[in-house]
Amino acid sequence: MNQIQTILIDSREKRPLIFPKSVTIKTKGKRMGFELRPETATLDAGDYCLAEFPKVGGCERKAGQRELYDNLLSRDKSRFHKAFDRFLETYSHPFLLIEQNPLTFIERWRNQAKYIGSYDTFDALMTLSIRKPVPILWAETTATNTRRKLGGLVARTLILAAKEHTQ
Numbered sequence: 753m754n755q756i757q758t759i760l761i762d763s764r765e766k767r768p769l770i771f772p773k774s775v776t777i778k779t780k781g782k783r784m785g786f787e788l789r790p791e792t793a794t795l796d797a798g799d800y801c802l803a804e805f806p807k808v809g810g811c812e813r814k815a816g817q818r819e820l821y822d823n824l825l826s827r828d829k830s831r832f833h834k835a836f837d838r839f840l841e842t843y844s845h846p847f848l849l850i851e852q853n854p855l856t857f858i859e860r861w862r863n864q865a866k867y868i869g870s871y872d873t874f875d876a877l878m879t880l881s882i883r884k885p886v887p888i889l890w891a892e893t894t895a896t897n898t899r900r901k902l903g904g905l906v907a908r909t910l911i912l913a914a915k916e917h918t919q
Contacts, residue, residue, distance in 0.1 A: 758803035762795040769903035797842040809913030810843030816852040824876035845913035853892040
């Protein structure tokens with residue numbers, strides 16, 4: 753596997769993750785360093801993937817409850833389900849990134865003036881992940897530093913998927 757990995761970021765991402773300059777991954781007792789080079793591109797599906805393995809690891813990012821509610825429970829849900837099916841068909845190792853702490857997922861909306869049904873949103877998300885098995889990575893990000901750490905976790909996951917695919 754190439755020691756330089758280009759992370760493709762979908763051009764439609766409104767607030768893309770920040771990626772560190774490099775990551776070190778330990779597999780089979782051996783540490784390997786990878787230089788990361790983020791690059792913007794228009795992806796057919798998902799928000800992040802490796803240029804060198806464009807059909808292997810794919811990440812679909814959701815900003816939190818509001819976006820998930822709109823995708824899973826609003827009138828626009830059929831469009832999301834078509835796009836999500838395309839995402840699952842495109843990548844052999846897809847995963848979903850929710851940019852929110854699962855423990856605060858319910859409480860945030862409950863405290864807002866307009867309750868939108870966070871339990872309903874959570875239930876719809878879990879039903880989706882059970883019906884179409886896809887790993888979910890939950891992580892709350894606010895500061896630049898945490899967005900960079902999360903970018904590192906996404907990069908690691910994409911590289912690990914590529915390593916698994918090539919073995």
